[in-house]
Amino acid sequence: MSLDSVNIPAHVAVIMDGNGRWARARGKQRHTGHRAGVKSVRMTVEAAAERGVSHLTLFAFSSENWRRPEEEVSSLMGLFVEALRREVGELHRNNVRLRFIGAREELSAGLVKKIGAAEAKTAGNTGLKLNVAIAYGGRWDLVNAAKALASNVKSGALAIQDIDAKALSAELQLADTPDPDLLIRTGGEQRISNFLLWDLAYAELWFTDVLWPEFDKQEFDKALAFFAAKQRRYGHTGEQVEAAEC
Ligand code: IPE
Numbered sequence: 001m002s003l004d005s006v007n008i009p010a011h012v013a014v015i016m017d018g019n020g021r022w023a024r025a026r027g028k029q030r031h032t033g034h035r036a037g038v039k040s041v042r043m044t045v046e047a048a049a050e051r052g053v054s055h056l057t058l059f060a061f062s063s064e065n066w067r068r069p070e071e072e073v074s075s076l077m078g079l080f081v082e083a084l085r086r087e088v089g090e091l092h093r094n095n096v097r098l099r100f101i102g103a104r105e106e107l108s109a110g111l112v113k114k115i116g117a118a119e120a121k122t123a124g125n126t127g128l129k130l131n132v133a134i135a136y137g138g139r140w141d142l143v144n145a146a147k148a149l150a151s152n153v154k155s156g157a158l159a160i161q162d163i164d165a166k167a168l169s170a171e172l173q174l175a176d177t178p179d180p181d182l183l184i185r186t187g188g189e190q191r192i193s194n195f196l197l198w199d200l201a202y203a204e205l206w207f208t209d210v211l212w213p214e215f216d217k218q219e220f221d222k223a224l225a226f227f228a229a230k231q232r233r234y235g236h237t238g239e240q241v242e243a244a245e246c
């Protein structure tokens, strides 16, 4: 099946897993795997833009990843700063709009500054919308949304009976972004690991054993082909969906 003629997901979310195992399998330290993963990020961003995906959301560091050894956490944080320094110019030239989601207050001042600068520089870009999740957790996101709704009720700006899925969605980190259509997870595990819990409600889930440093455009295309073959029913029957399509 040629990917030119098929249904391309508007929003792809990726759990970039398997860096540590990739490195260990080569007798190297885990951080070598994280560094090797940057190339896969670059290729995935390119592939998404080439294929006509509008939104790409990458899970780089979860709220639970703070539990890792301090040495690994600090090497990852250093890598984020370095990757921003190296990659933002090229992303900007390619018209990519960069945004970060997650608990920014938990990050170092230096990283927060780089994040803010990258967002400001690329804010007006009209190409691929690239979201990077750092210190992000789906439960954290939902708790924040609940707090925002409660505060709006308290101030009188919102009535309890007006709280619905749309009102809650509007308080989430990806409020102005369509829900992911396709979730890719590398590294062989078939779980969500507290990624976009609300937003992934109707995503198609694609898992591969390929470890993140070995993920490439060919693998991305496999995920797109998997997506293209899916009938999305959102609770309807298959017959209803077919009737609506023709
Ligand atoms: C994903 O790779 C990157 C982060 C979670 C930061 P891992 O570091 O989880 O690699 P594995 O799963 O241990 O191989």
Ligand code: IPE
Pocket (backbone or CB within 6 Å): 015, 016, 017, 018, 059, 060, 061, 062, 065, 189, 191, 193
């Ligand atoms: C998920 O990977 C988080 C990221 C890829 C950033 P983990 O390696 O942290 O997931 P678990 O702990 O195996 O579920």
Ligand code: MG
Pocket (backbone or CB within 6 Å): 017, 018, 019, 187
């Ligand atoms: Mg992992």
